[in-house]
Amino acid sequence: MRYFIAVAEEGSITLAAQRRLFTxxxxxxxxxxDLEDEIGVDLxxxxxxGVELTEAGTAFLKHARLALEHVETGVDAANRAAKPAKPTFAVGFLTGQEVDWLPETTRLLRDQLPNMEMTISSQYSPELAEALIRGKLDIAFLREERNTPELIYIPVTSEPFVVVMPSDHRLATNEDIDVHDLAGEVFIGASNIAYPMRVAIxxxxxxxxxxxxxxxxIHNLTMAMSLIASTRGMALLPAYAKNFLPWSVTSRPLRGNQPTLELMIGYSRNNVSPLLKLFLSRLEGLAKQPQIRAALSRRT
Structure with missing residues (x-):
């Protein structure tokens, strides 16, 4: 039937053999x-x-297609029954943070990886929080968002802010930047969408x-880089922004006492996934152990 369908669709035995069936x-x-002999009519x-379908062939084509669809569905069903679907663990990252934290996450679950499916997504913090609440993610590396009582947050690390500016800015020759030197410059701030960052700044x-x-x-780093380059402005951004810097933009540390912004691991209170429970039980194994251990001790 598969051969017959290919010939009917190509309109040629030669083309069907060469393009579709490789025979x-x-x-x-x-x-x-053989098919015509078995059915008892010319198709x-x-x-x-080339070839044309007879009336019998036209009638048979529709049913042949349906039959093959049922066969393929049956094959899929048999495979699923023989190999039950693996449990899924969905992880989200604040865009850019996967560079540092994906290896740490997979290390904690290394012994489980052959028996599970881990999915990875990269989004901005508000979208990650929403995905956690809706059950689309099991954990996420994000900021502590407002109005999310459904979520539990565990601090992972505190990131210092840096000054981000055009690469040829006069202050780019300094090793570090005094925040008072930003007076009179085009300053790019954070919007309410990036509320935790706005409050910290x-x-x-x-x-x-x-x-x-x-x-x-701005409410994301991509937007920040574009505005810095186009307006020759300056911004205070978390240090992980250095993962995004194009050639036309550079960063320098702040002089003196530096503000910080916490990166969190968030998850839903309603999530009962065994993989989530296992992951949380191993959190002390992450790179920033003192902070996580303190957070876990406060929870218990």
Missing amino acids: SQPSLSRQLK ILRSAK ETYLEESGVALEPSHR
Whole structure:
């Protein structure tokens, strides 16, 4: 039936043999003749221009296609029954953080990897929180988002902020930057979508006695890089932003006391996945052990 369908769709025994079936033309012709003999009627008319279906062939084609679909469905069902689906563990990363934390995550579950399917996604923090709440993710490396009582957050690490600016900016010659030097520059701040970052930046500026009114506000790092390059502005961004820097943009550490922003592991209170439970039981094995151990001790 598969051979017959290929010939019917190609309109030629030669083309069907070469393009679709990768068999010889005589072999294909014999198969078609055997099929017609078994059914007892002619299915195709052969001519110098190719082949055409008889009325019987047209009627048979529809049922042949349905029969093959049922066969393929049956094969899939048999395979699923013989090999039950592996449990899935869905991990999300704040875009850019997978560079540092995906290897750590897979290391904690290395002994389980042959028996599970791990899916990876990269999104911005609010989208990750929403995916955790909806059950689309088991864990996520993200910021602690507002209005998410359904989620539990465990601190992973505190990231210092750096100053990000055009590579040819006059301050780029400095080894570090005094925050007061940002006065008078085009300043790019964080929007409410990036609320944890906005709070950290504004608190730091207030404590430093620096009044900077943002000319633009961003809610992700891709947007930040674009604005810095196009407006020749400056921004305070978490250090992992260095993973995104194009050639036209560079970063320098802040001089003196540096503000930080916590990276969290988040998960849903309602998630009862055995793999999640196992992952959480091994969290002390992550690279930043002191912080995680302290967070876990507070939970218990």
